[in-house]
Amino acid sequence: MxxxxxxxxxxxxxxxxxxxxxxxxxxxxxxxxxxxxxxxxxxxxxxxxxxxxxxxxxxxxxxxxxxxxxxxxxxxxxxxxxxxxxxxxxKRIELVSIDEAKLTIADENDWNVNEEVTISIVTSAINNLPEKYKIVLNLYLIEGYDHQEIAQVLNITEVTSRSQLMRGKNKLKNHLKEYKYA
The missing domain is CATH 1.10.1740.10 (RNA polymerase sigma factor, region 2, helix turn helix motif)
Structure with missing residues (x-):
């Protein structure tokens, strides 16, 4: 030891x-x-x-x-x-279930990030997301929780967890594109 x-x-x-x-x-x-x-x-x-x-x-x-x-x-x-x-x-952050058929999935291979992107830029972009997306993104991407664990912790369904993750990724991607970092 x-x-x-x-x-x-x-x-x-x-x-x-x-x-x-x-x-x-x-x-x-x-x-x-x-x-x-x-x-x-x-x-x-x-x-x-x-x-x-x-x-x-x-x-x-x-x-x-x-x-x-x-x-x-x-x-x-x-x-x-x-x-x-x-x-x-x-604070009553509402995590609303979304019909997955209406979602546009952020394709992992569709992320072209400029070399100038820093961790602080990505962190800032995540922090500017609506809380309902930021929470699921943090739990899934940073803390390593799976959708079942997120569902239990947040009292939502796994489908809602997946939906919030996909929408959060899409918003993050769009936010980074707005600043010409993606």
Whole structure:
């Protein structure tokens, strides 16, 4: 076992004993990454920070249930994503099912991206999408959730998840074309 893994395991065990120094260490290790994740789902930095703080409160309340089946970072990430989704549900972001026959699918091979496109340009384009598309795009493309998991998390059907993903990809593609980046 590497020294880093041992230290992380020790920090988690100390957190389970409610040791504040360990809780601060765990927070310091993951707060920046978790803020970035929260920011992907909500545009406002202050709201993202609140969501992250609430997620860490849940982490420390439930750390005793952490079994180590996944890394502690992955476990915290899932809590942060669920907090974001709960926040967005409270805002009543409506994910409407769409008749798939009426969709124009964004063909993966039809994306010609100019060399000048940067990650920040794509991130900005995603952030400018309507929330209902942005959420599904983030969960599917960035977090790696499948349509069944997205459907469960968002309380929608798998068809709706697929529809929102396709529409989000199409809007993203069109947005990038508008700025002559695609």
């Amino acid at each position: 590497s020294k880093t893994v041992f230290l992380n395991n020790q920090i988690v065990e100390d957190c389970k004993l409610n040791k504040s120094k360990a809780q601060m260490q765990l927070y310091d290790m993951y707060c920046e990454a978790m803020f970035t994740i929260a920011k992907r789902y909500v545009k406002d930095s202050f709201i993202a920070e609140d969501i992250m703080q609430e997620a860490f409160i849940k982490v420390f309340k439930n750390i005793k249930s952490f079994k180590g089946e996944v890394t502690v970072g992955a476990w915290i990430k899932k809590i942060v994503i669920n907090q974001c989704i709960d926040y967005l549900k409270k």
